[in-house]
Amino acid sequence: MMDGVTIESSRILLPVVITLIAPLFIWLNRKDENKREAVSFVAAAATFLCVLSMAPAVLSGEVWFFHVTTIMPGITIAFAADGLGMIFALIASLLWFFATSYNIGYMRGLKEHAQTRYYICFAVAIFGAVGVAFAANVFTLYLFYEVITVFTYPLVYHHEDDEAKSGARKYIVYLMGTSKLFLLPAMVLTYVLVGNLDFHLTDIVNGMFSAEVVAEHPRLVALTYWLFIFGIGKAALMPFHNWLPSAMVAPTPVSALLHAVAVVKAGVFCVSRIVLSGFGTKTAGTLTLSDVFVGMPGTMLGDTTLGIATAYIAAFTIVAASLIALTKDDIKARLAYSTVSQLSYVVIGVTMLTDSAVQGGVMHIAHHAFSKITLFMAAGAIYVATHLKKISLMDGLGRRMPWTFAAFGLASLSMIGMPPVCGFASKWYLVNGTLQAEQMPLLLALLASTALNAGYFVPILYRAFFKTAAPEANIAQYSEASKTMVVPLFITAIISVLLGLYPQTFLNFVNVFGKF
Numbered sequence: 001m002m003d004g005v006t007i008e009s010s011r012i013l014l015p016v017v018i019t020l021i022a023p024l025f026i027w028l029n030r031k032d033e034n035k036r037e038a039v040s041f042v043a044a045a046a047t048f049l050c051v052l053s054m055a056p057a058v059l060s061g062e063v064w065f066f067h068v069t070t071i072m073p074g075i076t077i078a079f080a081a082d083g084l085g086m087i088f089a090l091i092a093s094l095l096w097f098f099a100t101s102y103n104i105g106y107m108r109g110l111k112e113h114a115q116t117r118y119y120i121c122f123a124v125a126i127f128g129a130v131g132v133a134f135a136a137n138v139f140t141l142y143l144f145y146e147v148i149t150v151f152t153y154p155l156v157y158h159h160e161d162d163e164a165k166s167g168a169r170k171y172i173v174y175l176m177g178t179s180k181l182f183l184l185p186a187m188v189l190t191y192v193l194v195g196n197l198d199f200h201l202t203d204i205v206n207g208m209f210s211a212e213v214v215a216e217h218p219r220l221v222a223l224t225y226w227l228f229i230f231g232i233g234k235a236a237l238m239p240f241h242n243w244l245p246s247a248m249v250a251p252t253p254v255s256a257l258l259h260a261v262a263v264v265k266a267g268v269f270c271v272s273r274i275v276l277s278g279f280g281t282k283t284a285g286t287l288t289l290s291d292v293f294v295g296m297p298g299t300m301l302g303d304t305t306l307g308i309a310t311a312y313i314a315a316f317t318i319v320a321a322s323l324i325a326l327t328k329d330d331i332k333a334r335l336a337y338s339t340v341s342q343l344s345y346v347v348i349g350v351t352m353l354t355d356s357a358v359q360g361g362v363m364h365i366a367h368h369a370f371s372k373i374t375l376f377m378a379a380g381a382i383y384v385a386t387h388l389k390k391i392s393l394m395d396g397l398g399r400r401m402p403w404t405f406a407a408f409g410l411a412s413l414s415m416i417g418m419p420p421v422c423g424f425a426s427k428w429y430l431v432n433g434t435l436q437a438e439q440m441p442l443l444l445a446l447l448a449s450t451a452l453n454a455g456y457f458v459p460i461l462y463r464a465f466f467k468t469a470a471p472e473a474n475i476a477q478y479s480e481a482s483k484t485m486v487v488p489l490f491i492t493a494i495i496s497v498l499l500g501l502y503p504q505t506f507l508n509f510v511n512v513f514g515k516f
Contacts, residue, residue, distance in 0.1 A: 006062065006063050006064075006065050007057060007062050007063070007064050007065065008065050008066065008067075009064060009065075009066060010066050011050075011054070011064065011066075012054065012064040012065070012066045012079045012080070012081050012134060013066055013068075013079065014050040015047045015050045015051050015089065015093065015130050015134070016079065016127070016130055016131055016134065018043055018046050018047045018050065019043065019047055019123065019124075019126050019127035019130050020127050022039060022040065022043035022123045022126075022127075023120040023123045023124050023127070025039045025043075026039050026040065026116065026119050026120050026123060027116065027120055030116040033108075033115065036115075036116060036119060037100065037103070037104055037119070040096070040100040040103075040119055040122070040123060041097065041100050041101075043096075043123065044093060044094075044096040044097035044100055044126075045097060047093040047096070047126070047130065048090070048093035048094050048096075048097065051081075051086065051089045051090055051093050051130075052090065054081050054086070055086060055090075055509075058081060058082060058083055058086050058509065058512060059083075059508055059509065059512055061512060063080055063081065063082045063201055063202060064079075064080060064081040065078070065079070065080045065081075065136060066078065066079050066080075067136075071139070073196075074191060074195050074196035074197060074198075075137075075139050075191065075196070075197055076136075076137060076139065076140075076197075076198075077139065077140050077143070078135075078136035078137055078140060078198075079131075079134040079135065079136055079140065080134060080135075080136035080199075080201055081133075081134050082201045082202070082512075082513055083508075083509040083510060083511070083512040083513030083514075084269075084272060084273060084276070084277070084362060084509070084510075084513045085133045085134050085135075086133075086509050087362065087365055087366050087506055087509050087510070088129065088132070088133035088265060088266075088269045088365060089129075089130055089133035089134060090366075091261070091265070091365070091366050091369045091370070092126055092129040092130060092133065092261055092262060092265070093126070093130065095260060095261045095369060095370070095373055095492070096126050096261065098373070098377075098488040098489075098491065098492055099122070099253060099256060099257060099261060099373070099488075101484050101485075101487065101488045102253055102256070102377050102380070102484065102485050102488045102489065103118075103119070103122070103253045104484045105381075105384070105481060105482040105483075105484035105485035106251065106252060106253050106380050106384060106485060107251070107253070109384045109481065109482060109485070110251075110384060112158075112251065114158065117154060118155065118158060118251075121151045121152065121154050121155050122155065122253075122254075122257060124147065124151040125147075125148055125151050125152050125155070125257060125261075125262045125263070126261070126262060127144075127147065128144045128145070128147035128148035128151065128262065128266070129144075129148060129261065129262040129265070129266055130144075131143070131144030131147065132144045132145055132148070132266045132269060132270065133269065135199075135273075136198065136199060136201065137196075137197040137198045137199055138187050138190060138197040138199070138274075138278070139187065139197045141270060141273065142179075142183065142184070142187055145179065145183075145232075145234070145266060145270060146176075146179060148234075148262055148263055148266050149172070149175045149176060149179070149234075152171075152254075152257070152258065152262070152263055153168055153171060153172050155250055155251075155254040155257070156168040156171045156247045156249065156250045156254065156258075157250075158250055158251055158254065159249065159250075159251070163249045164249045164250070166246070166249075167246040167247055167248070167249035167250070168247075168249070170242065170243050170246040170247075171243045171246060171247045173243075174233050174240060174242065174243035175233045175234060175243060177233070178230060178231050178232070178233030178240055179231055179232075179233065181231070182227045182228075182230050182231030183227070183228065183231025183232060184231070185227055185231075186224050186227035186228040186231050189220060189223065189224040189227065190208065190224055190278075193209065193213050193217060193220060193221065193224065194208050194209060194210075194213065196208075199273065199277040199278060200277055200278075200280060201277055203280070204276040204277060204280055204281055204358075204513070204514050204515075205280050205281050205282050206280050206282055207276075207277065207278050207279040207280025207281075207282065207283050207284075208277075208278050208279070208280075209221055209279060209280075209283050211282075214283055214287060218287060221279075221283065221287065222287060222306060225279060225283075225284070225287075225306050226306075228271075228274045228278070229271065229274075229310055232267050232270045232271050232274070233267070234263055234264055234266050234267025234268075234270070235264070235267035235268050235270070235271050235343055235344075235346075235347060236264060236267060236317075236339070236340045236343050236344075237313055237314065237317050237343075237344065237347065238313070238316060238317045238320060238321070238340075241317065241321070241340045244258070244264065244336055244339060244340055245333060245336040245337060245340075247336075248330075248332045248333060248336050251380075252332065252376055252377070252379055252380030252383060253376075253377075253380060255332060255335075255336075255376050255379075255380075256372075256373045256376035256377055256380070260368070260369045260370075260372040260373035260376065261369065261373065264339060264343055265365060265369055267343065268343050268346035268347060268365060269365060271346070271347055271350065271351075272346065272350045272361070272362055272365070275307070275310075275350050275351055276350060276358070276513075276514070279306075281307075281353045283306075284305065284306050284307040284351065284353060285305050285307050285353045286305060287305060287306050288303055288304060288305050288306075289303075289304050289305075289306075289309060290303065305353075307351040307352065307353045308351070308352065308437070308439065310347065310351040311347070311348045311351040311352050311439070311442055312441070312442070313347075314344035314345075314347040314348040314351065315344070315348055315441065315442050315445035315446075316445075317340060317341065317343075317344040317347075318341045318344045318345065318348065318445055318446070318449045319341075319445055319448055319449060319452070321337045321338070321340035321341035321344075322337070322338070322341045322448075322449055322452035322453060322455075322456070323452065324337045325337035325338050325341065325452070325456045326452065326455055326456045328456075329390050329391050329392050330389050330390060330391075331379045331382070331389060331390070331391050331394075331460070332376070332379055332389065334391065334456055334460075335372070335375050335376060335379060338372075338375075338415060338453070338456070338457075339372060341449060341452075341453075342364070342368050342372070342415065343368075345360075345361065345364045345368070345426065345427075345430060345446075345449075346361045346362070346364050346365055346368075347361070348361065348430065348442060348445075348446075349361015349362065349364065349426075349429075349430050349433060350362065352433050352434065352436075352437045352439065352442065353437070354433045354436035354437045355433075355436070355514070355516050356429045356430075356432040356433040356436055357429070357430060357432075357433020357434070357436065357437065358433070358510070358514055358516075359429045359433075359507060359510050359511070359514070359516060360425075360426050360427065360428070360429025360430035360431075360432070360433055361426075361429075361430065361433075362506075362510045362513070362514075363425065363426050363429065363503065363506050363507055363510055364423075364426035364430075366422075366499070366506045367414065367422035367423055367425065367426045367496070367499055367500075367506070368414075368423070368426070370411075370414075370422065370492050370495050370496045370499060371411040371414035371415060371421070371422065371423060371492075371493075371496045372411070372415075373489075373492055374407055374408070374410070374411035374489050374492045374493045374496060375408060375411045375412070375415070377485065377488065377489035377492070378404050378405070378407055378408040378411070378489050379408075380485065381401070381404045381480070381481040381485045381486060381489060382394070382397070382401065382404060382481075384481045384482075384485065385401060385404075385478055385479065385480065385481040386478045391459070391460055391463065392463075393473070394460065394463050394464050395463050395464075395467040395468065395469040395470070395473070395475075396463075396464070396467060396468055396469035396473075396475050397463075397464050397469070397475060397478065398461070398464030398465035399464075399465065400475050400476070400478045400479060400480075401478065401479070401480050401481075402480075403480055403486050403490055404480060404481065404486060404489065405461065405464045405465065406490075406493075407486075407489050407490045407492075407493035408460070408461070408464075408493075409461050410493040410494075410496060410497060411492075411493055411496055412457035412458075412460070412461065414496050414500070415453050415457060416450060416453040416454050416457060416458075417450050417453070419500060420497060420500040420501050421496050421497055421500045422496050422497070422499035422500040422503065423496075423500070424500055425499070425500055425503035425507075427446065427450070430446055431443060431446055431447075434446065
C-alpha cells in the first residue's frame with residue numbers, strides 16, 4: 001500500500017535488469033578472463049549509480065514504485081524503493097564492486113577451478129539481493145529470497161569435496177527447509193487474513209494487518225508473525241543458525257558474500273521489512289503472549305509483546321554465539337559465529353520497536369556489512385599469502401602483513417563498538433533503545449556482547465602485532481597478498497571509519513523510512 005508521495009516509474013527496474021543480464025555477459029566472455037571480470041566491474045558500478053540516482057527523491061520522502069504484473073488478485077510482482085530498501089540496495093551494489101576486485105586476487109592467486117560459474121552465481125546472488133531490497137510485497141520478496149538461496153548453493157559447494165558437499169547440503173536444507181515449512185505458509189496466511197500481500201511502505205505504525213483482523217484473529221496473526229520470523233532462516237536466529245558456520249567451507253570471497261553483501265543481509269533486511277512494513281509497530285508492539293495463549297496470566301511473560309519476545313530470542317543469540325566464537329581457533333569459524341551474533345543486533349533493534357532501537361538496528365545492516373566484509377577479505381588475504389587458517393599460528397604475522405592486519409583491526413573495533421568506527425554508532429542507538437523500552441535484560445545482553453567481542457577479536461591483533469613467532473614458523477617468508485586483494489579490504493575498512501564519523505549517511509534513510 002502506497003500512502004505517501006509515489007513516483008511511478010520503470011526506472012526502478014534498471015538495477016534489477018542490470019544484475020539480471022550481467023551473468024549472461026559473464027558467460028559470453030567466459031574464454032577471456034579479463035573481459036569476464038570487467039563485466040562484473042561495469043555491472044556493479046552501473047547498478048550502484050542507478051540505485052544512487054534514486055536516493056535524492058527517497059531522502060525527500062518519496063517512494064519509487066513500478067508494477068510489473070498481476071499473478072492473481074492481491075498477488076503481484078512489483079518493486080518499490082523507500083529508505084529501508086535503499087540501504088540494502090546501496091550496500092549490495094557498492095560492495096559487489098569491491099568484492100569483484102578481491103575475487104580476482106583470490107581466485108587467480110589460488111588458481112581456482114570453475115571461475116566462470118563462480119562469477120555467474122555471484123552476480124545472480126546480487127540480482128536476488130537487489131530484488132529483495134526493492135520488493136514491494138511479500139510475494140516479490142519471497143521470489144528473490146529463494147533466488148539468493150538457489151544460486152549461492154553452487155558457491156558453497158565450489159570446492160566439490162566431501163567437506164563442501166556436507167556444508168552445502170546443510171546450507172540448502174536449512175534455508176530451503178525454513179522457507180518452505182515456515183515462510184511459505186506465513187505468506188499464505190497473510191493473504192487469507194489480509195486479502196493481499198502489499199507492504200505498508202510509508203507507514204511503519206499501521207502494518208498490513210488491520211485492527212479488526214488482529215482483534216478477531218489474534219492467534220492467527222501471532223502464528224503468522226512467528227512463521228515469518230523463523231521462516232527467514234538467513235537471519236540466523238538460534239536455533240536456525242547452524243547452516244552459517246557450515247557454509248565456511250566455501251572460498252573466502254563467498255564467505256564475504258554470505259556474511260556481508262547478500263545472504264545474511266537479505267535475512268535481517270527481510271525481518272526488518274516484515275516487522276516494520278508488514279506487521280507495523282502497533283501490531284508487533286501491542287499483541288501480547290497472553291492474547292495468544294489461553295490461560296496465560298496477564299503479568300510477567302503474558303504481558304510480553306511479540307516484538308519484545310523476538311528481541312529476547314535475539315539477545316540470547318547475541319550472547320550464545322559470542323561465547324561460541326571465543327572457543328574457535330579457525331579464523332573463519334570465529335568470524336562466522338561473530339556474524340550470527342551481530343545479525344541479531346539488527347533483529348533486537350527492529351523488534352524493540354522504540355525509535356532509537358529501530359534506527360540503530362537498521363543502520364547496523366549497513367555498518368556491519370562494511371566491517372564484516374573487511375574481516376573476511378582480510379582472512380582470505382592471510383590465507384592466500386600464508387595458507388594459515390588457525391589464529392594460534394598467526395604470531396607476529398601483523399608485522400609481515402601490516403596493511404591487512406591494520407584493516408582487520410579497524411573492522412574489529414567496529415564489531416566491538418568502539419569509536420570512531422561505525423559499529424559504535426549502531427550500538428549507541430541500540431543502547432538508547434533499550435533504555436526507551438525499559439528493557440534492562442536486553443541492555444545487559446548488548447553490554448555483555450561488547451565485552452565478548454573484545455574477548456575474541458583483541459587476542460588476534462595481540463598475537464599478530466605483539467607476540468614473537470616461533471623460529472620454525474619462518475614468517476619472514478610471508479608478505480602482503482596482491483594489491484587486488486589488499487586495496488579493496490583497506491578501502492572498506494576506511495569506509496567503516498568514515499561511516500562512524502558521519503553516521504547520518506545511512507541514518508537519513510532510516511529517518512525517512514520511519515518518519516523519525
